[in-house]
Amino acid sequence: MEPGDVSEVTIDGCSDLYYVDTGMYDTAGYGAAYVLDADRPTIVEAGIGTNYEYLLEALDEIGIDSEALEVVAVTHIHLDHAGGAGFLVEACPNADVYVPLVGAGLLAEPSRLVAGTKAAVGDQWQYYVEPEPIPDDRIVEIDDGDVIDLGNHELHVHGAPGHAFHQVIFDDPVNETVFTGDAAGIWIPDLERIKETSPPSDFDLEECLDDLETIRELDPNVLCYTHFGPRDVSDDLDEVLDEYATVLTEWVEAVDAKREELEADRAVIDYFVSNASLPGAWNERKVRAEAELNTRGVLDSLEE
Template sequence: MHAGEFEAVRGVPDLYVHDTGMFGTDEYGAVYVYDADRPIVIDTGTGANRERLFETLDEIGIDREGLAWILPTHAHLDHAGGAGHLAERYPNAEVRVPEKGVRHLVDPDALVAGTKSAVRDQWQYYDDPVPVPEDRIAGLADGDRIDLGDRELIVHEAPGHAPHHAFYHEPDADVVFTADAAGIYVPEVDTVRPTTPPPQFDLDQCLRDLSAIEEIDPEYVCFGHFGPREYEPSLIGEAKRAYVEWVEAVREKREALADDEAVVEHFEEASRDVEFWNPERARADANLNSRGVLTYLDRVEEESGE
């Protein structure tokens, strides 16, 4: 797929995946549109390319009064940055997000400041978020259900990536919308890569979140980055190994270099070997993910009293 395009998800009736063209990269950021009795948009992208998403909804046949739900998986702006824009355009849609994310979407100033600090020059690919009106948004907790009329989504809190993070399960089609709980799926090479952004990544919790998906044992998984895939048990094992090995690689490099900026630079340089994204995207991912692990290692050390 290419930026702005959408297609039906094979094997799951009424479900579509839209390529947001996030960060100027094809097949990196996904929005899912479920054309159920009460239609829903799952995740929203950064908001920067929202007009193409509006066109996708039009082509699917969901008009401005027809969208029922806007459902970010968490408050990070690559998943929730378009929520306020969508709420403006679709006046009957209710916004739902895990409870700890509500305040960030109602008043996004702190979230914007934190995102700018984390993503640095990549902010050029974002759009300033529009606040979601308080009377249009509510929080979600583990076990909550979103009524789509002819089906429902079940909420599973998954705070390893961030405290305001969840994945969603639709049991009729047996599809899990993994958000970032299962890492980044790269369809070009059929590989899962870890996503470990600062400041709240937690390895142990990430592994528990992966086990929660493994226990559901769905038919399909829909990654926020990027796209749908038939589920195989080996996929979760691959993701667990990727996370553990990545954290250990950063730990070892920190011990060898004794300079965190040098650690980040090392992994940025290593990103040149990545062939499936453009060099800018690969370098940005390496920067963000290595700094996230370094922050996690600091927290583990502090909590252990070392």
């Protein structure tokens, strides 16, 4: 897929479901948002705000009028998942943003969220836009155990705080699909490879492993990754989740060991950035930026 492309999810058992490459960080195959053409039309994940027009164009291509959109549901308030929500509700007058309770206020008044994002992503901020504040009356707070009723579909809300304390995942039982946010890692379909995601400042390895067990208990046939795209796991869910548990655990152990060797955190970061490589996916700039962000997140967690 290329930025702006829209594809229907055709995995057996799925209906009414599409995904869009949002062109996040000027990189194809990194950021996805999902459109559920339900009785109450829904967008799951909103991107960073840049290229939010791709989502409006996707609605049009699918046959959903902007005035018909009712739900924009985000798994957490990191701006690569929620940064476009304000732009979407401006363009879609009947849509509300469904956002985890503990982060909702930061989307209504995003200045602290912007400051934290700038500190976390560094030079990558050039790919963002300042998010539009979301009016309080357009925000619906959600929490673990809630159900978003979409008519012929439902999104069941499950807490998944390992990546960020404000993260949830969504289970659509009709499609036997889980929208993973960042709880199941980064899936690179072109390489059939799963990668770690461990950004500052809330990453917690043990809680991440618990989140994988939450997904296992839901027993989906499809994982819809924000990074990137739908994945058929009907025959190998356990292997997929076990693989990410191993990838994430070994990644934390590698950072910890290098920290013991080099002592200075900056030296550890520079080591992993200089050795970052992902042939066949993204681009070198994004690969290096990802390595820095994930290393910093692990180092922060080791301080606790």
